[in-house]
Amino acid sequence: MKRQLEITEDGSHTLYLPEMDEHFHSIHGAIQESMHVFIHQGLDRCPQQEINLLEVGFGTGLNAWLSLLHRQGKNIHYYSLEKYPLTVDEYSQLNYTQAHSPEQQALFLKMHQAVWNQPVLITEGFELTKLQTDLQTVDLSQLPKFDLIYFDAFAPSKQPELWTDEIFHKISAHCQAGARFTTYCAKGDVRRSLQKNGFAMQRLVGPPGKKQMLYGEKA
Template identity: 55%
Template structure:
């Protein structure tokens, strides 16, 4: 899958996939979008000190890096699935670590360099497991239950099989009561699928350049 490096409006990089005519992040600002969708409305809404996060789409590693940077005193087990991992030539060009304090540069590189399908201690209180796998056929039973889901797949009109109701139901079954679900997507059909799958869903304000996003919680 060919990918092109793009500079977004907040000065941070994203990647563009010509074959899908799709960007990994918002062109209005990659860091800005991830902070709003996944950190402000995901990580920071959770009250748990011991947190299991499941991310759909490791991609550039930005969501994982921001989670580490904003985790505070929490202990986090972070699982991220990716079918098309970046090459070293691709991730070495990303400028995310240069947007943050120097102490995040080494963890960001370690996130990309560490082996797949094996838990790695990236920093105190932050364990990362990258899963080199296809989400649509993945066996979720090998993972612990989730407290927070970052759903960051390409848009439904680009990868429809990643947004199926059957898949959402499987994810919901693997989520603890009270667990949270966040995605940049705000489509009505996606919201209805997630609702039928077991999450209480609502539209909330989106990041710059996007009116709304989806936030949900599995009933306690």
């Protein structure tokens, strides 16, 4: 599928898929959305020093890179699913690292250049395993149980097959008690499905341009 580079309102890049009429991030600000939904309402809420994290949708690598920058001494084992990885030309154009040091820029590129389907130590305390697969077919039993879920799939209207009871049961069954789940989506049927599958869910204030989001913890 063709992907077009676009600028969001906070100046950071996103990608647009014309075939799906869908953006990878909020048009109101890619970095703002990622920081609000996944860092502040996800990573920052995890009390553990050792975190097994599952991300649904590696995409541009923005969530992974921000997690590395804001891990505050935590050791993160980051597992990310992505069926259609970006090309070198695509990820090389992303502007997320422009205001950062050459060392931090190099870490972002290292994430994208890391081999698929095996763990790679990006820097001390941050190990990345990119899995070139999708959530429907991946065998989660081969991975450690998760402490944190970044659910960043395309919207339910675009990828309804990833927002089902079966999918949320699959994730919940491979989560530790107390695991955190965070997503930009705030739909009532998604909240109810997550509750049905063991997560105590609540609506929180969403990122700029979005009224609400969902956050939960596994009982």
